[in-house]
Amino acid sequence: MINSLIQGILLGGYYALIASGLSFMFSVMRIINLAHGSLAVLAGYLLFVLAQRFGISPFYGLLIVLPVMAAIGFLLQRFVLDRSLRAGPLVPILATFGLAIVVDNLLFQQFGADTRSLAPYIGTLSYDSFELPGGIYVGALAVYIFVTAVVVLGGLQLLLSFTAIGRAIRATAEDPETAGLVGIDSRLVNAVAAAIALVTVGLAGAALGMRATFDAYAGGTQLLFAFEAAVIGGAGSVWGTLIGGIVLALAQSFGAQISPLGFLIAGHAVFLIVLFARIFLPRLILMRRRA
């Protein structure tokens, strides 16, 4: 019982990690990037190729892949999001969905239907574990991913609160025109924000590849997990995202005990329950607005 509780919380770290970029982008640009999960899977494949063909450990691989992801984010904002947002709030949904279809199928074209994993390339880390008092073992990798999520979420919070670029991002999010009047290049700022978001997507892709297997069409599921964690936690709040990830993962682990399909069913169900609760318990809505 306690064991599955702890495993659930640690898994929540992964969901929070992949949700962080999604909710960051949403709170800054009011865009939900439907290619979010597909891009995480893309990062996973890039790390896989570096490890398999060039023998570069995924940890060093990140030194290459994260800048690549940042560049993708920058270009994504410049050529897709910025342009489509000007055509109305619905167009970015369509554009990023189209992008997701392209990315998924290109990956399938390139890598086929086999599932891949980064686990073989990270040495003993894939099975190392820490022993907790009471004879409970927790996977070292899961702990590291959880810590990464906390660092990323905290880092995003600190960046937004205390740095000049963070202030510029918040100002642009609130009122892009006035941001321009005080000397902020809102297009550049949004592109930087997208680059930052995609760096977190790269980290999430690495985490996905190390802790599990993935295939070309895994992006959709990862997007849904990220979205559910972000919504459960209250979109836009950094620590809420962590809570959201944990709630989602706990629901899944309890669901898994009931039926093999229960893992996914319980995750989606808890998302819908939270959604219903938000609507029918107005007090909760008020709390969310205040937060």
Add this chain to the structure above:
Amino acid sequence: MSTIAVENVNLHHGLLHAVRDLSLSVASGEVVALVGANGAGKTTLLRAIAGAHRPTSGKILLDGADITAVPGHQRVGRGIALVPEGRRLFAQMTVEENLLLGRMAGRPGPWTVDKVLETFPNLVARRTARAATLSGGEQQATAIGRALMSNPSVLLLDEVSLGLSPIAVDRVYESLGALMRSGTTIILVEQDLSRAMRVAGRVICMLEGRVALEGPTASLERERVTQAYFGLGHQARALA
């Protein structure tokens, strides 16, 4: 410090022709008041100078250089700062953060957060308060302070007294006094004609997108400005 010139500028809001073939120039260190009824095109003109509104035709020059195509955010770096109508503070951010945003353009100069707080003492206690919680006077002071933080050589002030109590207006203008004497070029839009004529060296009266009357404050009679304001004396034209 800097001169501003507007040459044959036309500005549109959709189908509305807000500013019609307007030309004017403001000398370095001059304080010019733009007056005119609502809808005369004053705010649109200031926004065009600041780069927030693209002219349909015509040129805007800063120190003789054509800046018509320069985007607004780059004009801040070149020394043009606008205190927009309605203040447009970032409501979710603190006073200090709003002020720091003014520094984004990276123009060197004397203004710091502390100096702004010195200039507007009413902000000292509100330094870490969110802009949304400020009084009207505090908001205005923050908006002006934010513009000053970019160390402008041309300051555009749009209706800084709107919605403020008379005491607050006095305080704002008192704080601006030193700035006006410091050599900063200032164009201000002001509804209060007497105040405009008191602080500005020159008054430009706009009517339906055109200059109806302009001249040095010293040689203008209030009566004539009022007439031009409402479009009564159509023939009234520049004195100087």
Add this chain to the structure above:
Amino acid sequence: MNAGLDFRVERWTLASRSAVAGVVAIALALIAGPFVLGPGAMDRLTILFVYVILAAMWNALAGYAGLVSVGQQVFLGLGAYFTIRLADWGLNPFVSMVAAAAIVGIIAVPLSFPMLRLKNGEFAIGMWVLAELAHLLVNLDQLVKGETGTSLISLNAFDAPLRRATIYWLALAAMVALLGALFVLLRSRVGAAIQAIRDNEEAAASVGVRVLTTKRMIFVFAAFGAAMAGALWLATALTFQPKAYFSVNWTAYMIFMVLVGGIGTFEGAILGAVLFFLIETWFGAAGVWYLIGLGATALLFALVLPKGIWGAIESRTGLRLLPVGYRLDIRSLLTKKNGTT
């Protein structure tokens, strides 16, 4: 003509009268399909009808109610599932199809309450979550046998030509009825409300348009239509594999059809469905590259031509074939004004 002001509010133009007459003529001609067409052609046309339904329903939701859903496969899949379920309980398979669509329409009512609170992208992915959940829940039914799936066996009781013709007529009738209902709906008071919401939701609410009620009506209608499409697809394919029916690829097809044809225009959705049908016929065999092409085309249209082909035609020529709105004819007013200045 108004006496005082020189303008005309018109709904019907010569072009639109002929177009509607043309559509009616085509529909009538299509009834004769089973008597003149071979089995292959009939099956393909049935599939075209299903695409038209899907495009029109997705367009009703996105183009008129401003609700972009990437989870409409939930209704498509449930429409197919309930058909199987009801048929298994002994109901006539054809009756099951319509009944299944009705059940899905009823289910959509309570679903609309939480979902319509979501905005833009949140609604889009929220619907996808629903689709995934429905997919999993359907798998719990023993009848479906998990991802292996099952078949609409009771259809085998009918001999092949009769079955094929009946499905063809049913698809044609469903398409005509759904398009007709949408056409009438958009021309009614509800239609005026929908257009007002599309133009400016807040302004619409401020003049008394019941935004949420109107959106709910469209949401339920679109769910019913998608479920009908799912039931028809099942009837042509006979087998029900949950994965195939709850696949997000359906959304990709719908987005492609509507985005390329012209989002928010009645004609655009139909045009998009026909184009998609042709592209699928010619390139469908290309597999993965075909899907990449669809995604890339949708992306390109979103960025370059967000109003689609029909939107571009309409704004350039003012052509409206199936008039669901009103148009203001101010040509005479403009010429007069230009004459004086």
